[in-house]
Amino acid sequence: MRTSRLAPVLVLLVGVLGVSTGAIFVRMADAHPIVKSAYRLGMASLILVPIAVCFHWREYRTLSRRDVGIGLLSAAFLVLHFALWMTSLDYTTVASSVMLVSTVPIWVALINMLLGRGRPSRAMSLCIVLSVIGASIVGYGDVSFDRDALTGDALALAGAVAASVYILCGRELRMKLSVVPYVALCYGSAAVMMWCVALAMGLKLSGFSGRTWGAFLGMALMAQVIGHSCYNWALGYFSAGTVSVVLLGEPLGSAVIAYFMFGEVPTPMKLAGCALLMLSIVLTARSGE
Secondary structure: OOHHHHHHHHHHHHHHHHHHOHHHHHHHOOOOHHHHHHHHHHHHHHHHHHHHHHHOHHHHOOOOHHHHHHHHHHHHHHHHHHHHHHHHOOOOOHHHHHHHHOOHHHHHHHHHHHOOOOOOOHHHHHHHHHHHHHHHHHHHOOOOOOHHHHHHHHHHHHHHHHHHHHHHHHHHHHOOOOHHHHHHHHHHHHHHHHHHHHHHOOOOOOOOOHHHHHHHHHHHHHHHHHHHHHHHHHOOOOOHHHHHHHHHHHHHHHHHHHHHHHOOOOOHHHHHHHHHHHHHHHHHHHHOO
């Protein structure tokens, strides 16, 4: 692998590790899903927006109205993604939710086809197939078919569709903005939207336990600032399809973290699914599409 390509690949893998902590912190926090999302985005914005305004404000002056619109659209779908996915974790297992929300590559490919951007190459199609099969195997042992679980599964799938639009919008805007001003614009706008929703719904916004506050901070720093920002940076080097497939390493990362934190031992079937995920990640990184 060329040295010039090594750095983006490493950053993307760090992003996968970061987002892998998301479901763990969501489960740890005792709050409404909208409130969890609001604090995750809000805390991340408090870190990133001042940096962007102080050091990257000139980049914002180059944006057209269309660019700003794309940024706001990306933020809106990020809000929708978090609202749907975090709510799904109240109804179904972490493994099932993460597995289903990781079907992003399928939706990215389908949306690209609907937009007339052509079909994915054979190599990318193989990676998509391997990654989805792997993610399905990882989550298969935890999938149940009662009404609550099906509700959670449907919410996670809808969250995957929203994430796909978020990634596609981000890919276009990242070609014009460096990573810090882009994520500051997206996270900041999404935070304002999410806090407006939380206030309008009259949700509890304070009085939480130390564990919940710690989970809020973990979501903001590990999953959002590090995880999401790393793969948003990678969008400047890889296609949206490539990034979305590599992010299928999230179920693997979540399984490893759950093992150390909660003593959840993966079954041989899940280990086989993890192997397929790793294969798809390696093939995608090497293809460089």
